[in-house]
Amino acid sequence: MATMQDVARRAGVSAKTVSNVLNGYPYIKESTRARVMAAIDELGYQMNISARNLRAGRTGIIALAIPELSLPYFAQLSDAVIEAAATKGWTVVIEPTGGVRERELEVLSGARRHLVDGVIFSPLALGPDDADHLRVDFPLVLLGERIPHGPVDHVTMNNVEASRAATQHLLDLGRRRIAVIGAFPGEQMGTATVRLNGYLAALEAAGIERDDTLITSPGPWWHRTEGAQAMQRLLDADIRFDAVFGFNDTLALGALHVLLWSGRRVPEDVAVVGFDNIEETRFSMPPLTSVEPGRLQIARTAVDLLAERVGGTGPAGQREIYADFTLEVRESTVGRQRSPGGAEAVSPPLEADPTVTPLDAASGR
Amino acid sequence: MATMQDVARRAGVSAKTVSNVLNGYPYIKESTRARVMAAIDELGYQMNISARNLRAGRTGIIALAIPELSLPYFAQLSDAVIEAAATKGWTVVIEPTGGVRERELEVLSGARRHLVDGVIFSPLALGPDDADHLRVDFPLVLLGERIPHGPVDHVTMNNVEASRAATQHLLDLGRRRIAVIGAFPGEQMGTATVRLNGYLAALEAAGIERDDTLITSPGPWWHRTEGAQAMQRLLDADIRFDAVFGFNDTLALGALHVLLWSGRRVPEDVAVVGFDNIEETRFSMPPLTSVEPGRLQIARTAVDLLAERVGGTGPAGQREIYADFTLEVRESTVGRQRSPGGAEAVSPPLEADPTVTPLDAASGR
DNA sequence: CTGAAAGCGCTTACAG
DNA sequence: CTGAAAGCGCTTACAG
Numbered sequence: 001m002a003t004m005q006d007v008a009r010r011a012g013v014s015a016k017t018v019s020n021v022l023n024g025y026p027y028i029k030e031s032t033r034a035r036v037m038a039a040i041d042e043l044g045y046q047m048n049i050s051a052r053n054l055r056a057g058r059t060g061i062i063a064l065a066i067p068e069l070s071l072p073y074f075a076q077l078s079d080a081v082i083e084a085a086a087t088k089g090w091t092v093v094i095e096p097t098g099g100v101r102e103r104e105l106e107v108l109s110g111a112r113r114h115l116v117d118g119v120i121f122s123p124l125a126l127g128p129d130d131a132d133h134l135r136v137d138f139p140l141v142l143l144g145e146r147i148p149h150g151p152v153d154h155v156t157m158n159n160v161e162a163s164r165a166a167t168q169h170l171l172d173l174g175r176r177r178i179a180v181i182g183a184f185p186g187e188q189m190g191t192a193t194v195r196l197n198g199y200l201a202a203l204e205a206a207g208i209e210r211d212d213t214l215i216t217s218p219g220p221w222w223h224r225t226e227g228a229q230a231m232q233r234l235l236d237a238d239i240r241f242d243a244v245f246g247f248n249d250t251l252a253l254g255a256l257h258v259l260l261w262s263g264r265r266v267p268e269d270v271a272v273v274g275f276d277n278i279e280e281t282r283f284s285m286p287p288l289t290s291v292e293p294g295r296l297q298i299a300r301t302a303v304d305l306l307a308e309r310v311g312g313t314g315p316a317g318q319r320e321i322y323a324d325f326t327l328e329v330r331e332s333t334v335g336r337q338r339s340p341g342g343a344e345a346v347s348p349p350l351e352a353d354p355t356v357t358p359l360d361a362a363s364g365r
Numbered sequence: 366m367a368t369m370q371d372v373a374r375r376a377g378v379s380a381k382t383v384s385n386v387l388n389g390y391p392y393i394k395e396s397t398r399a400r401v402m403a404a405i406d407e408l409g410y411q412m413n414i415s416a417r418n419l420r421a422g423r424t425g426i427i428a429l430a431i432p433e434l435s436l437p438y439f440a441q442l443s444d445a446v447i448e449a450a451a452t453k454g455w456t457v458v459i460e461p462t463g464g465v466r467e468r469e470l471e472v473l474s475g476a477r478r479h480l481v482d483g484v485i486f487s488p489l490a491l492g493p494d495d496a497d498h499l500r501v502d503f504p505l506v507l508l509g510e511r512i513p514h515g516p517v518d519h520v521t522m523n524n525v526e527a528s529r530a531a532t533q534h535l536l537d538l539g540r541r542r543i544a545v546i547g548a549f550p551g552e553q554m555g556t557a558t559v560r561l562n563g564y565l566a567a568l569e570a571a572g573i574e575r576d577d578t579l580i581t582s583p584g585p586w587w588h589r590t591e592g593a594q595a596m597q598r599l600l601d602a603d604i605r606f607d608a609v610f611g612f613n614d615t616l617a618l619g620a621l622h623v624l625l626w627s628g629r630r631v632p633e634d635v636a637v638v639g640f641d642n643i644e645e646t647r648f649s650m651p652p653l654t655s656v657e658p659g660r661l662q663i664a665r666t667a668v669d670l671l672a673e674r675v676g677g678t679g680p681a682g683q684r685e686i687y688a689d690f691t692l693e694v695r696e697s698t699v700g701r702q703r704s705p706g707g708a709e710a711v712s713p714p715l716e717a718d719p720t721v722t723p724l725d726a727a728s729g730r
Numbered sequence: 731c732t733g734a735a736a737g738c739g740c741t742t743a744c745a746g
Numbered sequence: 747c748t749g750a751a752a753g754c755g756c757t758t759a760c761a762g
Contacts, residue, residue: 003755014733019757027731049479050418051755054738059415061458061480068444070644075440079433082461091480093426093458096447114414115426115456224648253648260650279435283589283618285625285650368739379749384741392747416739419754 002043011039022047062306063119065095065107071223072278073248073295074122080299081120088307090117099124099220108133108140118306123147124220128189139309141302145191153305153319155298159191162291162325163198166245166273169289169327171206173334175243175271178203179214181230181255182222182247195247195275213239218251227254235262242270243333249274249281249290256284256332271333286331294323367408376404387412427671428484430460430472436588437643438613438660439487445664446485453672455482464489464585473498473505483671488512489585493554504674506667510556518670518684520663524556527656527690528563531610531638534654534692536571538699540608540636543568544579546595546620547587547612560612560640578604583616592619600627607635608698614639614646614655621649621697636698651696659688 008015013032020028021036039045053059064081066074082092093116097103104125118139123146126133131150134140142154170178180199184192200210216234218226227246234241235258244259246252252274256266264270266286274281277292301321308314373380378397385393386401404410418424429446431439447457458481462468469491472484483504488511491498496515499505507519535543545564549557565575581599583591592611599606600623609624611617617639621631629635631651639646642657666686673679 005755015756016734016758017732020732023757025731029731032731046475046478048419048755049477050415050424051738052757053415054413054419054740055755055757057738069434069440069447070437070444072435072437072440075434075437078459079435079461082434082459091458091460091477093456094443094447095456096444110411112414112456113411224645228648253645257648257650280589280618280645283593283622285622370739380740381742381750382748385748388741390747394747397747413739416754417741419756420739420741422754 002045004045004047006043007036007039007045010043011035058117058310059115060089061091061093061116062303063093063095063107063112063116065097065104065119065121065123067099067122067124068096069094072250072280073276076278077122077295077299080296081303084300084303088303090303097124101125105133108136110136110138113138117310120302120306127187139306141306141309143298143302145194146189148189149320151318153309153314153321155302155305155321155323157293157298157323157325159194160198160201162275162293162327163195163245163247164202165198165325165327166275166289166291167199167202168206169329169333170243170245170271170273171202171208173243173267173271176208177211177214177241178243178245179216179234179239179241180245180247181216181218181227181251183215183217184220185217187220192247199245213237214241222248222251224250224254224257227251227256228258229254231255231258244270244272246272246274249276249278249288252288252290252332253280253284256288260285267331267333267335273333277328281328281330284332286336289330289333290328292326292328294325297323367410369410369412371408372401372404372410375408376400423482423675424480425454426456426458426481427668428458428460428472428477428481430462430469430484430486430488432464432487432489433461434459437615437645438641441643442487442660442664445661446668449665449668453668455668462489466490470498473501475501475503478503482675485667485671492552504671506671506674508663508667510559511554513554514685516683518674518679518686520667520670520686520688522658522663522688522690524559525563525566527640527658527692528560528610528612529567530563530690530692531640531654531656532564532567533571534694534698535608535610535636535638536567536573538608538632538636541573542576542579542606543608543610544581544599544604544606545610545612546581546583546592546616548580548582549585550582552585557612564610578602579606587613587616589615589619589622592616592621593623594619596620596623609635609637611637611639614641614643614653617653617655618645618649621653625650632696632698632700638698642693646693646695649697651700654695654698655693657691657693659690662688 004015004018008018013036017032018036021033062085064078069075069078078094085092095107104123107121120141122143127146131147134150134152140152142150142152145156145159167178182192183196187193203210216230218230227250244255246255252272256272259266259270266272272288274288274290277290281288281290305319369380369383372383378401383401386398427450429443434440443459450457460472469488472486485506487508492511496512499515499517505517507515507517510521510524532543547557548561552558568575581595583595592615609620611620617637621637624631624635631637637653639653639655642655646653646655670684
């Protein structure tokens, strides 16, 4: 395989000049650049990334450490991060930690430190007591709620406010007994905790007393299974409720499934709200009202902050960025007619998802 | 940062010996190994991957090129590939192509050839005419149906048989007018084509004539949206049918959504079958009968074949491996009672998903 | 605008 | 079992 030297020889220049051309160094005579490019074409030359990395101390790779891709939120977040990273010329390696503490620590201990220019990390097992582990010697951007005021740049959203808004939406519809799927009493700090705080804040503002029989704790994982199980236990215990707030969409969808199975009408008997606004919320039956957490904004911001750290242009202190959320109102709370609160008429979700990449015309499937 | 030389000096050995220790070279005196390990610990030494790659000509990275992570099948496949690759010491970079021809060609033109030891590639835009593009000078394993007999190792499943079995299941239930969601007439070869062939084969064996008004072509993308739109068109056109076969689960789930919306009962009025057995098939209402394509087996086999190619131990010719499929019968076809065909009683999906990674006890959410 | 030399941190032969 | 030398293919100063 051709090397930079081969190209230089063929173009009648030095390797340095080839390097300059390839790296976009501006002060090169046009004729020289043309000769170099021609030589590259003729030899089919491709730069050896490892050599460049060794010498330059950069790899052009960032890691995205998340619990698992099978959780739709993280799959969709990963797509967004990959796309945002590409605009910076970065390749992304995804490191599913399984939410296992040891594997999350490995992300930080930097066994792959030399492989990546930086890391975007969404911890699940690590918590506030682990903030010191975040003092690493490579650029790191933190996502999520587990370590709120760590010593690194942090991108998140205002979960308390968003959760309060979702709960308020149910209250506005006249619901008074709102079951929660997704509390996690063992948690010092995390998504479950802050979303529960938002829920409780909304109740308090409405003068409704907290009822712990309505607050279910399906455990640390938030798949559909756990949502279904938690709902089944509520039904088995004959708890009365007129609404359900799932702390993520998969919990809410699992709960919705069991509700319908048991013969409840949604939203007439029970209104259901989720969180994350994953694609399938538009396709459940009925479509699921959900909090859009600003996933694209989170991905882009995380990549931008990381790029600044890698480039050394970030400020000295850590930054805390909050993405904007919105409540997407769908039929699981307002039914098929116009919402009483004046929301737009809700129609079957037949419009294309604007976030879907268009397929070019020539391709097939 | 400490180098191998620093470690060698501290341990009183040569760099070569440190390298031998780190690479598991067997013939090292135990006392030497211990001294080296101690020096590594004391210095906090971590090998520079780029330097190793440059010298060894390997990177320890493989690429997985897929259309997009937002399609649950590919997210779940990616998780499986990442896990399988880890057992070989490989890191995975995921390259979402968006199904765009140009980006799929980039995967093969090897702009990142030096970055990866090999590539697992699931094309969508490239087709049988592009087989020559697969003649690349790096290890490559192909997935999917788009290029059936290309010049490279290929892992797939028997789509025709699986599709035939799914259709037969509907026929066994007495259904005679089975609508298809997912045909793609413009396609020379691909998933849509082979699954349609299986469907037609089953009809023919049952002596049922093909009815083209039942065969919908939602286009190349197989999201929920397209399934919902195709179903809406069937309903708008007043086509009669008593079953629906979605060529993947998201199409089937989109169609299911519109069916229920329109007031049809599933499966009493219309039975629904999907393909891929993604997690949410167990949580739709009703749960969706689907073909399990052997996703884990596909992931592991692809990684194994690639490892043999990278190691130079594979056979000269290309291999064609078929994963085993099974039909997972759920309520969308047999309802909540025992299936007439003798399948097991179907119950609400409250059992845990066995493919879910356990979270360690100490972690939170 | 371009070149010649040195060196990034490893591993590969080659010796012993 | 271990060592000394060379070199993987680039980029970084340093000159001019």
